[in-house]
Amino acid sequence: MTPDRVVELLRQDSVRAISRRYLVSNGFDGALTCIGIVVGAFLTGVTDGLTVVKIGLGAAVGLTTSGVWSVWEIERAEKLAELERIEEAMLTDLRGTVVERDKTAARAINSVASGLGPLISIVVPLLPFLAVGSLFSMFTATALSVALGTAILFVFGSYMGSISGQRWYVAGVRMALAGVAVAAVNLLFGG
Numbered sequence: 001m002t003p004d005r006v007v008e009l010l011r012q013d014s015v016r017a018i019s020r021r022y023l024v025s026n027g028f029d030g031a032l033t034c035i036g037i038v039v040g041a042f043l044t045g046v047t048d049g050l051t052v053v054k055i056g057l058g059a060a061v062g063l064t065t066s067g068v069w070s071v072w073e074i075e076r077a078e079k080l081a082e083l084e085r086i087e088e089a090m091l092t093d094l095r096g097t098v099v100e101r102d103k104t105a106a107r108a109i110n111s112v113a114s115g116l117g118p119l120i121s122i123v124v125p126l127l128p129f130l131a132v133g134s135l136f137s138m139f140t141a142t143a144l145s146v147a148l149g150t151a152i153l154f155v156f157g158s159y160m161g162s163i164s165g166q167r168w169y170v171a172g173v174r175m176a177l178a179g180v181a182v183a184a185v186n187l188l189f190g191g
Helices: 003-010 013-043 049-090 098-131 138-163 168-190
Strands: none
Touching: 003 013, 003 098, 013 049, 013 098, 013 138, 013 168, 049 098, 049 138, 098 138, 138 168
């Protein structure tokens, strides 16, 4: 699949909409997971930033793999069913055709988007922990990490709000509140 073909497929509303949903949904899960991990690490007395990064990367690997693999399988079933419906309507076999190749390529694009969501939304908030001891204390790194995770949630919400004609900043705040809620619940019950 050429880069031009990928761009062409991303111009299709159906491919773009499905990829967007998976990216944001799994990114939402990743950001909330990361916030839970970093607050939990702080509350349990972890003193080494690199330990938090390693734990977070373990979560990133798990959620990214889950995102890619599950969507690959889900979209495989959905695309095969779509192809079968088209074949029945056209009374022809579409194996090896552009239609089949496009459905496979769309599945790959959806899977990558699904995996990118949690990868980005976990790795970015972990970055302050790389500077624990040199620039930041564990408390400061934790606060920055929660802020970054919440900011990512705000961006996801703003983006979804803007494409749906809502007030982007209201949609952003609504989604960001989930990050604040996860941090607060962890502080309330974990401390």
